[in-house]
Amino acid sequence: DTGVSQDPRHKITKRGQNVTFRCDPISEHNRLYWYRQTLGQGPEFLTYFQNEAQLEKSRLLSDRFSAERPKGSFSTLEIQRTEQGDSAMYLCASSLMENTEAFFGQGTRLTVV
Amino acid sequence: AQTVTQSQPEMSVQEAETVTLSCTYDTSENNYYLFWYKQPPSRQMILVIRQEAYKQQNATENRFSVNFQKAAKSFSLKISDSQLGDTAMYFCASGDSNSGYALNFGKGTSLLVTP
Numbered sequence: 715d716t717g718v719s720q721d722p723r724h725k726i727t728k729r730g731q732n733v734t735f736r737c738d739p740i741s742e743h744n745r746l747y748w749y750r751q752t753l754g755q756g757p758e759f760l761t762y763f764q765n766e767a768q769l770e771k772s773r774l775l776s777d778r779f780s781a782e783r784p785k786g787s788f789s790t791l792e793i794q795r796t797e798q799g800d801s802a803m804y805l806c807a808s809s810l811m812e813n814t815e816a817f818f819g820q821g822t823r824l825t826v827v
Numbered sequence: 828a829q830t831v832t833q834s835q836p837e838m839s840v841q842e843a844e845t846v847t848l849s850c851t852y853d854t855s856e857n858n859y860y861l862f863w864y865k866q867p868p869s870r871q872m873i874l875v876i877r878q879e880a881y882k883q884q885n886a887t888e889n890r891f892s893v894n895f896q897k898a899a900k901s902f903s904l905k906i907s908d909s910q911l912g913d914t915a916m917y918f919c920a921s922g923d924s925n926s927g928y929a930l931n932f933g934k935g936t937s938l939l940v941t942p
Contacts (some may be wrong), residue, residue: 747929756831756932757872770927803870812928813831813860818872 715742718819720806726825727796734792735822739808746789748781749805757805763789796826829921831853833933840909841941844852848936850919859923863904866916909940
């Protein structure tokens with residue numbers, strides 16, 4: 715399968731723990747986006763990369779959140795000192811160029827208990 | 828900043844009938860794109876249709892078409908000959924160069940297609 719892949723699909727963690735999610739975009743896609751989706755809401759933009767460069771971060775991305783895309787391939791999203799409010803679906807999307815179709819992964823569902 | 832509003836939280840339609848989902852948006856940009864995404868119960872978002880704001884002609888993809896009213900900032904989705912597999916959440920979204928074409932989504936409309 716050559717679609718966007720996210721790992722893990724589900725993560726349950728205790729409040730205060732750190733978690734890391736991984737996203738593998740479609741090969742050769744330069745753009746990679748992270749979104750967060752809570753129940754009953756549309757996805758909200760968190761951050762995006764052009765190759766390895768992180769070009770924009772939303773105000774939603776507090777200092778507990780960090781994202782990387784080493785070598786412009788896969789990306790990781792880390793949340794430190796998780797809070798119950800971090801519980802959500804974290805979606806990754808990639809696109810070939812800046813204004814082309816974005817393909818989404820199936821998401822990582824995070825539950826903080 | 829762009830805002831996208833979907834005023835219909837839930838809709839239902841009978842199989843083979845036509846349904847229209849509403850979306851309005853607000854932007855100060857001249858160059859932007861509008862999208863409808865479908866999110867089936869399996870949760871993976873799929874692009875349904877896309878419209879470039881500079882194009883006057885409404886986009887069409889098989890049974891899906893849009894009514895793009897630029898002056899009114901309206902972007903509705905029409906699904907013709909509805910099928911059971913169309914049951915999903917539908918999200919309207921916008922993107923522009925200012926935000927790196929990161930998508931700004933509405934809250935979604937849950938569409939149920941009944942036999």
